[in-house]
């Protein structure tokens with residue numbers, strides 16, 4: 001491998017090159033990154049009709065002691081459904097309540113993770129015709145062990161109108177599979193609405209589950225594309241993500257049923273929270289909005305203006321000053337400064353649909369008029385032929401076999417350097433090569449990414465997809481990060497991302513493999529400075545073949561003895577079997593291993609293990 005480390009042959013890698021794509025799929029947000037423990041907190045999962053679907057809430061007590069129904073008596077205008085609980089038993093007298101009382105419980109998203117010594121904020125809204133005495137508790141899954149509890153007592157006049165109750169519960173024990181209970185042994189009728197249980201320690205108190213947030217931060221993403229994906233489109237427009245329904249006080253959000261990935265979300269992780277997440281990660285937000293097109297229905301271009309206005313309002317929400325109509329809503333949510341929104345995508349995977357171009361142009365023109373600096377991303381692939389419409393970037397998605405993706409390391413070599421830049425916003429190996437996250441898939445992706453790095457004069461951004469999966473709801477395989485209520489691990493594909501954390505904004509060095517080198521070998525070199533101002537050359541090589549390879553590395557354009565041995569490292573990602581995966585039991589079975597280099601020089605001979613991804617960091 002000949003590397004030219006002189007400035008002559010280098011090109012700067014865009015600062016935006018590697019980022020992440022967050023979609024509300026696989027319970028990535030609801031029951032995932034968003035730390036809310038209660039699922040269906042407003043009892044609206046069945047929609048606004050009554051009886052609504054209260055799942056996964058369940059009833060404690062039988063028909064002789066409790067009657068539970070839903071009605072439309074909530075104090076919240078956009079989500080009128082409330083839960084009505086008629087308690088027929090009492091603490092004493094002829095119809096005594098069972099011990100522990102009767103009521104309702106919520107198991108969260110496949111069990112709530114309650115940890116000893118940690119505090120949880122419980123909020124709910126209540127109304128009653130009588131005085132209330134309600135026990136609020138976290139218990140084991142069968143309700144027998146109590147981890148934390150408190151009683152809320154109020155007179156009839158205190159709760160004759162809807163009243164907000166707020167308590168802090170500190171857990172005495174740990175249980176990863178617990179539930180929240182609201183119970184009573186007092187006869188009467190009680191209404192509940194908007195029940196929330198949030199751990200106190202979320203990232204900066206912003207509601208993001210800490211360890212999942214950290215796994216994202218460790219990739220050092222330069223951008224975050226959100227909130228989908230198909231989630232943005234919906235099977236039907238009526239079920240698409242609507243940003244306006246996802247902002248403002250959480251209690252007032254109606255929630256919606258995502259009909260592509262088939263689950264209800266309370267939309268606690270809404271448009272504001274996505275923008276906040278981007279800011280917290282130091283990543284540029286890339287907002288994908290619905291363009292009047294879903295999987296099964298479309299708005300005609302002649303009537304798409306309300307959708308265009310909705311997008312413009314969304315831009316004002318993110319960027320307008322706090323005296324503007326939508327900027328003031330953002331300010332009221334605690335963020336008076338505008339968010340740094342510079343990129344939007346008009347729809348997702350809609351290029352081939354009848355109304356796409358017509359609708360696209362309406363959005364494009366209106367946005368460019370109001371916000372000339374905003375970069376607009378088209379759904380149409382411009383890598384093989386020019387687009388027939390204006391755009392700053394075009395979207396490129398690929399899900400394929402390992403061999404195909406590996407061979408696509410040359411995909412952008414011949415792409416025209418004129419016109420819009422490429423945004424490879426979704427890529428992954430899928431199907432039998434990938435299982436639920438194999439080494440094989442990760443190696444092919446590493447090869448593909450090396451190709452993107454090489455072509456980063458035309459490829460401006462790239463993100464793996466999907467990012468997260470709750471192991472209890474695998475709608476899509478594989479994914480980068482797997483979690484349940486209390487554990488998380490990265491798949492080999494996640495670890496591949498970590499090899500590229502320094503690439504964004506680095507300098508790409510011209511590196512050529514000897515002509516006779518194997519077709520299953522790809523390699524690249526970059527140079528970058530760390531935060532202490534130390535300069536490194538990182539050489540990355542994927543050996544996709546089943547034999548080891550002796551690689552001669554020769555770095556031209558360096559002064560003699562300019563590579564320092566101490567501080568130079570080697571990092572390898574490999575495993576005994578190509579289809580090896582990580583799991584909750586073996587979270588690091590396939591993970592990078594870093595060692596100090598025994599030899600570091602302008603001229604080096606290195607061994608690449610079969611089926612491996614290796615990076616050499618040479619300290620200059």
Ligand code: AHR
Nearest residue numbers: 229230231348349465466
């Ligand atoms: O990443 C999963 C899905 O794949 C996305 O929702 C969609 O854009 C693509 O088809």
